[in-house]
Amino acid sequence: MFNTGVYRQIYVTVVATLSIFISGMWLGWPSSVVEKFVKHETDFNATMDELSWIVSTMDLGNVISPLIAGNLMDMFGRKPSTAMLGPLFMITWALTLWVPTAWALYLARAMAGMGKGMSYTVVPVYLGEIASPAIRGALGSVFCFQLHFGFLVEAIVGPLVSYRTLNTMSAVVPVLFFAAVVWLPESPYYLLKRERRPEAAVCLQWFRGGGDVDHELDLMSENVRQEMENRATFRELFSSPKDMRALAIVVVACATQRAGGISCIMAYSALILPDNAPLLNKHQSVMLFAIMLVVVNSVAVVLVDRVGRKPLLFISEVGMGVVTLMFALFFYFCQTDGGGWFGWLPYLCHLSFACLFAAGVGFVPVVYLGEMFPVNIRSHCSAIASITLAFCSFVTNKIFLFVSNHYGFYVMFLLFTVVNFSGAFYTYMYAIETKGKTFQEIQEQLQDIVSPRREKSEHDDI
Missing domain, CATH: 1.20.1250.20 (MFS general substrate transporter like domains)
Incomplete structure (x- = not known):
């Protein structure tokens, strides 16, 4: 219990x-x-x-x-x-x-x-x-x-x-x-950042259900003290290899989330799905799409602290790439032979995309965002991630109809495919696993990743 x-x-x-x-x-x-x-x-x-x-x-x-x-x-x-x-x-x-x-x-x-x-x-x-x-x-x-x-x-x-x-x-x-x-209650981290330790202790004790929280509070205080030694500016963020590595992971994941097709599929399902529906009409398909987002995300909530963030994100991005590629092939062949013989395919892809999106890329960037950054720059990184999400969503939504009307739906879905597979490649090569780790352990892991590169660069300069 x-x-x-x-x-x-x-x-x-x-x-x-x-x-x-x-x-x-x-x-x-x-x-x-x-x-x-x-x-x-x-x-x-x-x-x-x-x-x-x-x-x-x-x-x-x-x-x-x-x-x-x-x-x-x-x-x-x-x-x-x-x-x-x-x-x-x-x-x-x-x-x-x-x-x-x-x-x-x-x-x-x-x-x-x-x-x-x-x-x-x-x-x-x-x-x-x-x-x-x-x-x-x-x-x-x-x-x-x-x-x-x-x-x-x-x-x-x-x-x-x-x-x-x-x-x-x-x-x-x-x-x-x-x-x-x-x-x-307020966040204990924020209260420690403002040097209000007694209030932070009360809040942390409430969040932990009572008991002795002195050890955890000491760890938080030390973490905050170390992080606050550097000024919380964008210059410090961009000059820190460790923080830039974390920011790159989050920004790429956020860009893949919104530029990989979800914004346009949610906004333009009525145009994307063909009229010859095999079982459900367009409205019912949109409802089923939304239901699968909720159901699969509920399952992913249970899995994320068991399987880990990186595997779910990678599998999700690869799967979305496959689905958008199938979408592109469908619309391409529709221009040549009508595509009527496999009119069921976009409905299957529509539902599959919802499941794969909700299983990883739909939520892992948010989890990473709350885990990977020091408290003194966390708000800056969160703002950058939010702008990335909004910008990618706005651009894809605005160009979708223009590109689709002039060149065909398949061109946009090929673009989504490139985005998804590129995101998967970056995740496989550079993302880290944060499952079950404290903030301090995550920061040490990021530092260990960038330190060998810095030492090698300094050695080459000599």
């Missing part, structure tokens, strides 16, 4: 990641409301051009927020920065209900993107700092489970209710999130 501390860590994880659940709802919202706009079932009418901007502005908001969030979490703390997301998301849903204009939805989606970017920046750091090493990977996996579950809720509920009812139901979640998150 789990002790009290584990249950408390699980509770904090569920509450904090409700911000990710809300972000997932906003990701799933277009798939439910675009058809309502086309059928004039909304509070106002929107042109197709306005709809395209309503969908894409979320990524624009996502790009600009991580650096702001990084400064906020260092200035005010991890918990207060997480709590700020509650009012922000309340405003986004209020705009959909009370200001029925396209510009209001542009603003709402941009603010939702800001909230998503801030969530991706703050929450992984918060969870990584409060979690015990034995369950840190599992708790980090809940992050992506909530994102997929939020998408699933909108995909299932959206077609069954009116536009206004959907927005009203969605607006309740940030209220509940804010009411719960304000009572959470």
Whole structure:
């Protein structure tokens, strides 16, 4: 049985990641409301051009927020920065209900993107700092489970209710999130960073369920002391081979996650899937896609602290590369002979992609993000990772229709294939395993990797 501390860590994880659940709802919202706009079932009418901007502005908001969030979490703390997301998301849903204009939805989606970017920046750091090493990977996996579950809720509920009812139901979640998150404790790492050891001891004891935490607190204090000897600037980050190695691992994983096809497959499933569905229609396939994201991610939560981060990430990237290659072959042959004889293939690929994405690349970058960086630069690295995710998502979403209309879907899926196999190669060659290791052990492992190269370089210079 789990002790009290584990249950408390699980509770904090569920509450904090409700911000990710809300972000997932906003990701799933277009798939439910675009058809309502086309059928004039909304509070106002929107042109197709306005709809395209309503969908894409979320990524624009996502790009600009991580650096702001990084400064906020260092200035005010991890918990207060997480709590700020509650009012922000309340405003986004209020705009959909009370200001029925396209510009209001542009603003709402941009603010939702800001909230998503801030969530991706703050929450992984918060969870990584409060979690015990034995369950840190599992708790980090809940992050992506909530994102997929939020998408699933909108995909299932959206077609069954009116536009206004959907927005009203969605607006309740940030209220509940804010009411719960304000009572959470602060991260002990942040309190030690601010030289508030007595408060850090109280918080750590709460997270561990009581008992003696002096030894763990001493280790944290020593880790913070060593890390804070260097100024927390981007210059120090980019001048440290150890931290640059960790940053490269996370950035490549994040780029593969968003540029490997998931953003476009989620946004354009209705266009990608052919009309001659073998068993399910397009809407049912999208719902099944969302369900598999949740189910497989739930299984991966159990496996990540047993199998490890690197194997799951590598297998996921290779599998996604195979699936996107099959997609590309299907669309290529569709241009030559119609492809009707294997119209079932894209539906199989669609479902397989969801499973493979959720099994590794969908959540491992977030787990790495909370594990691999010293506390004095963690917020900067988290911001860079969030910008990478947003930028890759925005670029692929914006070019997808243009490239597909002018050259064919197969060209985009070949691009996704290259991205996925390249990510798999990098993971195999350079990623590290962090399963069950403390922050100090991870830092020592990274230092051991880069030290031989530095010594060799210095020897060559002589």
